[in-house]
Amino acid sequence: MKIAVIGTGYVGLVSGTCFAETGNSVLCVDIDAAKVDKMRNGEVPIYEPDLDVLFERNQRQGRLSFTTDLQEAVDMAEIIFLALPTPPGEDGQADLKYILGVASQLSKMINRYTVIVDKSTVPVGTAEKVRAVLGEHLDETLFDVVSNPEFLREGVAVDDFLKPDRVVIGVDSKRAADMMQRLYEPFVRSGNPIIIMDLRSAEMTKYAANSYLATRISFMNEIANLCEQVGADVDAVRKGMGSDTRIGKRFLFPGVGYGGSCFPKDVQALAHTSDQYGYSFKILDAVMDVNTRQRFRVADKLEAHFGDEIGGKTIALWGLAFKPNTDDIREAPALYTIDRLLKAGTNVRVFDPEAMGNVRKIYGDKITFCEDQYEAIRNADCLAIMTEWSMFRTPDFNHMKSLLKDPVVIDGRNLYDVQRMLENGFQYESIGRKPVGRKAMA
Numbered sequence: 001m002k003i004a005v006i007g008t009g010y011v012g013l014v015s016g017t018c019f020a021e022t023g024n025s026v027l028c029v030d031i032d033a034a035k036v037d038k039m040r041n042g043e044v045p046i047y048e049p050d051l052d053v054l055f056e057r058n059q060r061q062g063r064l065s066f067t068t069d070l071q072e073a074v075d076m077a078e079i080i081f082l083a084l085p086t087p088p089g090e091d092g093q094a095d096l097k098y099i100l101g102v103a104s105q106l107s108k109m110i111n112r113y114t115v116i117v118d119k120s121t122v123p124v125g126t127a128e129k130v131r132a133v134l135g136e137h138l139d140e141t142l143f144d145v146v147s148n149p150e151f152l153r154e155g156v157a158v159d160d161f162l163k164p165d166r167v168v169i170g171v172d173s174k175r176a177a178d179m180m181q182r183l184y185e186p187f188v189r190s191g192n193p194i195i196i197m198d199l200r201s202a203e204m205t206k207y208a209a210n211s212y213l214a215t216r217i218s219f220m221n222e223i224a225n226l227c228e229q230v231g232a233d234v235d236a237v238r239k240g241m242g243s244d245t246r247i248g249k250r251f252l253f254p255g256v257g258y259g260g261s262c263f264p265k266d267v268q269a270l271a272h273t274s275d276q277y278g279y280s281f282k283i284l285d286a287v288m289d290v291n292t293r294q295r296f297r298v299a300d301k302l303e304a305h306f307g308d309e310i311g312g313k314t315i316a317l318w319g320l321a322f323k324p325n326t327d328d329i330r331e332a333p334a335l336y337t338i339d340r341l342l343k344a345g346t347n348v349r350v351f352d353p354e355a356m357g358n359v360r361k362i363y364g365d366k367i368t369f370c371e372d373q374y375e376a377i378r379n380a381d382c383l384a385i386m387t388e389w390s391m392f393r394t395p396d397f398n399h400m401k402s403l404l405k406d407p408v409v410i411d412g413r414n415l416y417d418v419q420r421m422l423e424n425g426f427q428y429e430s431i432g433r434k435p436v437g438r439k440a441m442a
């Protein structure tokens, strides 16, 4: 099939590349001319495991190409995906200016039947708005609007896209439904479902899924904080809970709060939708409050440990990205921690295998960027762990002790065994587990 994808961010580029991988001809459009130039020259603009291999193969074999020219995409495509940003506006409402702006351009360009697909995460009712904008200049027989929310996770985006748990398609036209079904069949050969529903339900499904997952995380963070108070171990509690198949083992890890470009904005947007309808969605408010508190959990522990002396200290951070295997730092808890430390006058040394370039754009020389994880802790008073990159899981503990001024580790991701850290001679504090070490940090 002939596919156009508008917007080549995490979702657009991964979707476009994966559609090309199954044999479709894909043209990706972006307004960022420099980015399009880079991609034409074979450069993948984001870090996403396995994307480079598929990108190179499909571009070389002529199924994947790039342009800034929207008309060129309209002229070739049977299906046009909108993978555009939907950032939160001031009141938390999803800002639809990119989606409706492009829809308006398309309404003046389309001249034969085309399916327009909302791939972005958009509030309930958006497909109807897109249809209305398209209808301003287009006969209604010339297009259908489909809602096809994307559930990929950054860091495993290619795998998620190629083998989705499910594909959700909101549609009210048989012709468009058949085309979408044909496009997605190669991705669900394992038997996972393509779930066809009405447009509003599809739009709601995306917010319901993200808000539920965010709720799970905030719930576990509360359990962890309470475990610290009552002297329980959240790791044991998590395993005990998760073994109940009604609960399940995944997505129960406490930490420094959820970050990224999706959960914070989507929970906020769903809360805004409920307000608009006069419905008081109480759980969402609590989920957001808990997360706001949790992302300062490591900073709180550092302040409790060093007291008024924190200003003169040097603190190393391992991990800056909001999660491992990505260079994405949107709403990353590490940034909130850095802000608090800089405000207190602390020297901050950091290391992240992929995200340092993006963080440097924000902080410049206000913090020290280090070449590797060990360089970051040289002469530091303490190490704080913010992202669970695999490379941090089995470090050389003796080397760490020789580099740190004091063997103090505050672990926002519960990477290490508590007893082993005690035996290794560290003062070690994590999330929802008992603190150990010299002062048995309280």
Ligand SMILES: NC(=O)c1ccc[n+]([C@@H]2O[C@H](COP(=O)([O-])OP(=O)(O)OC[C@H]3O[C@@H](n4cnc5c(N)ncnc54)[C@H](O)[C@@H]3O)[C@@H](O)[C@H]2O)c1
Pocket (backbone or CB within 6 Å): 006, 007, 008, 009, 010, 011, 012, 029, 030, 031, 032, 083, 084, 085, 086, 098, 101, 102, 119, 120, 121, 122, 150, 151, 152, 153, 154, 261, 262
């Ligand atoms: N990032 C994720 O993991 C993820 C997963 C599922 C859904 N989503 C949703 O998908 C949407 C896109 O997210 P993203 O993370 O890929 O965004 P992104 O910010 O990484 O990328 C958006 C791209 O759109 C381009 N763009 C902006 N205006 C344009 C225009 N008028 N014409 C052409 N290109 C334009 C930008 O230059 C950028 O390259 C959002 O609604 C998001 O909530 C994101």
Ligand SMILES: O=c1ccn([C@@H]2O[C@H](COP(=O)(O)OP(=O)(O)O[C@H]3O[C@H](CO)[C@@H](O)[C@H](O)[C@H]3O)[C@@H](O)[C@H]2O)c(=O)[nH]1
Pocket (backbone or CB within 6 Å): 121, 150, 151, 152, 153, 154, 155, 210, 213, 217, 250, 251, 252, 253, 254, 255, 256, 257, 258, 259, 260, 261, 262, 263, 322, 323
């Ligand atoms: O048990 C867990 C799992 C995740 N997180 C945090 O939650 C955030 C989000 O993680 P994850 O969901 O893995 O990453 P995203 O790439 O943001 O993916 C989410 O957001 C996407 C955008 O909407 C959706 O497509 C995905 O299905 C949804 O998982 C990160 O800060 C994680 O550290 C935890 O704290 N504990």
